[in-house]
Amino acid sequence: MEVKQLRNRLLQLLPQDQVFTDELSRLVKGTDAGLYRLIPKAVVRVNSEDEVIRLLEFCRTENMPVTFKAAGTSLSGQTISDSILMEAGNGFEFSTITDKGATATFGCALTGAAANRILIRYKRKLGPKPASINSAKIGGIIANNASGSSYGIRYNSYNTIRSMRIIFADGSLLDTADKESCRAFIADHPQLIAEIEQLHKETVNNEAIREKITSKFQLKNTCGYGVNSLIDFSDPIQIIQHLMIGSEGTLGFVSQATFETVHDAPLKATAMIYFSNLHDVSNTIIPLRSCQVSAAELMDRNALRAVEDQEGMPEELRSLPEGAAALLIDTSADDEGTLLAQMAEIEEKLAHIDTLTPIRFTTDKHLYNLYWNVRNGLFTSAAATRPPRTASIIEDIAFRAESLGDALTDVRELLVRTGYGNAVMWGHLLDGNVHFTVFPDINVPEEVEKYAVFMQELCELVAVKHNGSLKAEHGTGRNMAPFVEKEWGGEVYGLMKRIKKAFDPENILNPGVLINDDHEIFIKNLKRIPEANPIIDKCIECGFCEVSCPSKDLTLTPRQRIIAYRHLSEQAVSGNKKKDPVQEQLRNISYPMEETCATDGLCGIACPVGIDTGKLIKELRWQQNNRLANRVADTIADNMAGMTSLLRRLLPIPHYIGKSVGYRTMESVTKGLYRLGDGAFPLWTRHTPSGSKKIKRNIFPATNPDAPMVVYFPACITRAMGGPSSGYEEKEDIPQKMLSVLKKAGYAVIIPEGKDDLCCGMAFSSKGFRKQAQKKENELNEALLKASRNGELPIVCDMSPCLLHMRETLDKRLRLYDQVEFIHDFLLDRLQFTLQPISIAIHTTCSSTKMHLEEKLRAVASRCAEKVIIPENINCCGWAGDRGFFYPELNNSALAPLRQGIRDATEGYSNSRTCEIGLSINSGISYKSMIYLVDKASSGKS
Structure with missing residues (x-):
């Protein structure tokens, strides 16, 4: 079926904004964290079970394969397709405790991280804890039976899920927690139930197969289907439910699942233990x-070498001998006595094993975080x-x-022998589960062949020589x-093929994944990794960045922008198609690529590299x-005082009109002007x-001659538009409030000379006006050095984005503080x-997150208000400087999610005046600068 015809058919089933068939969307949405590339014919976002059922019925009727995708963090090629790719949308982001x-x-x-944030108030957490938990979604965690650093066999999805809702290839729905649903499903699917019962009977009655399955699943094992369900259960519904776990979307779609959660003890201790070799550290697994x-996290010498020169790493890493290894042990308890007893028991059980340094546990938060930062x-x-x-x-x-x-010694020798001696090895020791990295150049046929030989030898070593698991927790995939x-x-592989046939006789669910008779599929359809731009060349397309991106549900995510840029760059270099130059192509996709990017930098925090x-x-x-844009930027940069003065005079006018004719009427007019101008006029x-x-x-x-002194830099935004808006009880602007609080605290305040012309340069920098940004940065730097006596006095700024930019660009002698940070560090006492x-409700801006001010914001707010709410699932507000006015x-x-997230909050506070505009619009309450709350709740000490 052609793409255009397919789109028309799909639009009969789903809303237009949930069907993507353009070339850009199919490319970027069709990518996951694995090393394979397939381009789907269509990407469909579903938000309800009814939509899933309609799509699956369509795919079955048309014999069109469909692949399910949640976050796309899968590493083994599970969530890509050259047919229909089905994305789980926001309609499946719900929870019930x-x-x-x-x-x-x-x-x-x-x-998974959102689920754990919900559970934290109950001192509970999910059992599975994959490294990708901040981005990985519940559907993917179940589909891959992900586990992670916790004792994975005990607490993986297989052992902690109690019920689920499943939609099968024929569009039927099963709720395993509902007896009537189970009864109806059994009655309507006699062939499937009969085959499940037959598979169970054959497996249980065949001693050799039964023992092999039992033995294999004593390890972490996600290689193939979870055939342990055939011997662990006799009820066909329970077998079906547990076969779904780790089935990678090849048997059905799990729309929701009920977990038995795990207790999350609040007191924690950790020890970093060093050993001479991998053998010695491996000897700790049984006693532990x-x-x-x-x-219990294992790290080999290459792993430790990879981080030893980074800032803040333990000094002892550099002096470890060649071949050494480390073990990070973590233990937790509800009370101090129990925690001490657990630490003592671990030390006693490991006393007979040789270590390079004595075993010492710490409960110090700094050391605890330091050791985990190594891992x-x-x-x-x-x-x-x-x-x-x-x-x-x-x-x-x-x-x-x-x-x-x-086994680990053999793996290390294989890596060295096959040319991957620089591989980093680490793992979850309690499960005997080890990860390692290899970096093949899959653009070159010889390197692909080298990788293929390595994989074949690895599989022989793991599966045959040591009877291990080829995939412990990353899933089988391609x-x-x-x-x-x-x-x-x-024999067991034959059982797995029968399972696939029983659930999906037409083979429309993720074909080629998990069961595949093509012995070379693992080196086919490989991604090309071009050199596109040094800024993004290290990207591994894992998707960890996506969850924090403000445009993820609107246009593109950071991963998708990188994929698009790489694709255009490769086309330009290869010359395979007669295309316009890269810049021209980028202009053609400027709205999703550039115009709706907030450039907030949160993706850099989430990104593994x-x-x-x-x-x-x-x-x-x-x-x-262009030249005209640069001339305009020059004019603004050279006339900052005039620009801020003009804004101060203009901004009150619409409020006067709004109060006269009604804000609703006024907003109708300004929305009309905005639409008429097609974004040329900002939205008021x-x-x-x-x-x-x-x-x-x-x-x-100050009244006291011995009073402390501070330099206050009011940002150009607050000097121009720092005044109140609708919903404010106060009439004072932000600078007035800041001066009020500083006066209460007994400070003498200095404002830099030439303040009306000063700007940090961030607004210019974010729009790509580098020359103008540098000009303003230099001017501010000189003024602040003079005002602060070359950094002797602290400097406070009332806009967190500006403050972050100042820290990144100005003289390091300057002691620069955001308003919240200065209040917390200097004024609370x-x-x-x-x-x-x-x-x-409080909001941590992107810049505050990057400066690690979350806890200080919470602490200041808690000194002022009886109840402080931090709305869940809110990251960047997406206002992005002035983008909120135009986009x-x-x-x-x-x-x-903000309106629901504020719960019963009646006021909102943050530390960026522009962000507060968008927060107010989308919450239904008025957000203000934190300085308003502090001024209201504080008085000076006598």
Whole structure:
């Protein structure tokens, strides 16, 4: 079926905004974290079970394969398709907590991290804890039977899921928690039930098969189907439910699941232990299994070397001998006595094993986080230093405790012998589960063949020599499908093929994944990794960046922008198609690619290799700025005082009109002007600020001659538009409030000379005007050095985005503080606070997140208000400087969950005046600068 015809058919089933058939969407949405590339004919986003059923019935009727995708963090090629790709949409982001958190039901599109944030108030968490939990969604965690650093066999999805809702290839729905649904399903599917019962009977009655399955699943094992369900259960419904776990979307679609959650003890301790070799560290696995251990993370010498030169790493890493290894042990408890007893037991059980240093546990939060930073930075550092054009492939194997030392030695020797000696090895010791990285250049046929030989030898070593698991927790996918029979043998593999046939007789559900008779499928349809731009060349397309992106539900995510840019760059280099130059093509997709990117940098925090896609977008803006745009930017930069003065005079006018004719009428007119101008005019709303008053003085002395001094830099935004808007009780602007609080605290205040012309340069930088940004940065730098006596005095700024930019660009001697940070660090002890009887919501801006101010914001708010709410699933607000005025849909999309998230809050507070506009629009309450709350709740100490 042609793409155009397919689109028309799909539009009969689903709304237009849920069907994607354009070339860009099919390319970028059809990519996952694996090393394969297939382009779907259509991508369909579903938001309800009814939509899933309609789509599956269509695919079955038309004999069109369909693949399910949640977050696309899969590493083995599970979530790509050359047919129809079905995305789980926001309609599946729901949760229901029962039994005081002991059980919880989550929709398949909710991330694991979001689920755990909901559970934290009950001191509970999900059992599965994959490294991708911040991005991985419940559907993917179930589909791959993901586990992670917790004791995976005990707490994986297979052992913690209690019920689920499943939609099968024929469109039928089964709710395993509903007896009537189960009865009806059994009656309507006699052939499937009969085959399940027959498979169970054959497996249980065949001693050799039964023992093999039992033995194999004593390890973490996601290679092939979970055939352990055939012997663990006799009820066909329970067998079906557990076969779904780890089936990678080849048997049906799990729309929701109910988990038995795991207790999350609040007190934690950790120890970093060093060993001479991998054998010695492997000897700890058996004694540790008899202790109360939350995690035991193995790291080889290459892994430690990858992070040893990073800032803040333990000094001892550099002095470890060649061949050394480390073990990070974590234990937790509800009370101090129990925690101490657990630490002592672990030390006693490991006393007979040789270590390079004594075993010492710590409960110090700094050391605890330091040790985990070593572990968490391994993959990041290794992937960031890989050669250009190479793929980052993470393999995932498991061995029995008694053979772990020999097996790891063999794996290391294989890596060295096959040319991957720089591979970093780490793993979850309690499960004998080890990961390692290889970086083949899959653009070159010789390198692909080298990788193929390595994989064949690896599978022989793991599955045959050491009887291990070829895939412990990353799923089978296309990457390991040709080797499933090698691990399991012909008889069990035959059972797996029968399972697939029973559930999906037409083979429309994710064909080629998990069961595949093509022995070379693992080296076909490989992604090309071109050198496109140094900013993004290290990207491994894992998708960790996507969850925090404000445009993820509107246009593109950071991963998708990188994929698009790579694709255009490769086309330009290869010359395979007669296309316009890259810049021209980028202009053709400027709305999704550039115009709706917030360039907030949160993607860089989430990215395993630290890529800030916003930097690429700023570079593209710089390249596309023409002479006229630069002249306008020059004019604004050279006349900042005039521009802020003009805004101060203009901004009150629409508020005067709005109060006269009604804000609703006024907003109707301004929306009309916005639409008429097609974005040329900024969108005004009642929450757009009024103008600030001109600051006429530079010195505000304190009454005490010995008072501390501070330099206050009011940002150009707050000097121009820092005034109140609709919903404000106060009439004072932000600078007035800041001066009020500083006066209460007994500070003498200095405002830099020439303040009206000063700007941090961020607004210019974000639009790609580099020259103008640097000019303003230099001017501000000189003024602040003079005002602060070359950095002797602290400097406070009232806009967190500006403050972050100042920290990144100005003289390092300057002691720069955001308003919230300065209040927290300097003013809390100098003010008398009266707790206000109000419920408030607070928002941590992107810049505050990057400066790690979340806890300080919460602490300041908690000194002022009785109830402080932090809305869940809110990251960047999407206002993005001035984007909210011209692209309000970005702000609306980013803050879609906010209105529900504020719960009973009646006021909102943050530390960026522009962000507060969008927060007010999308919450239904008025958001203000935190300085308003502090001023209201505080008084000076006598």
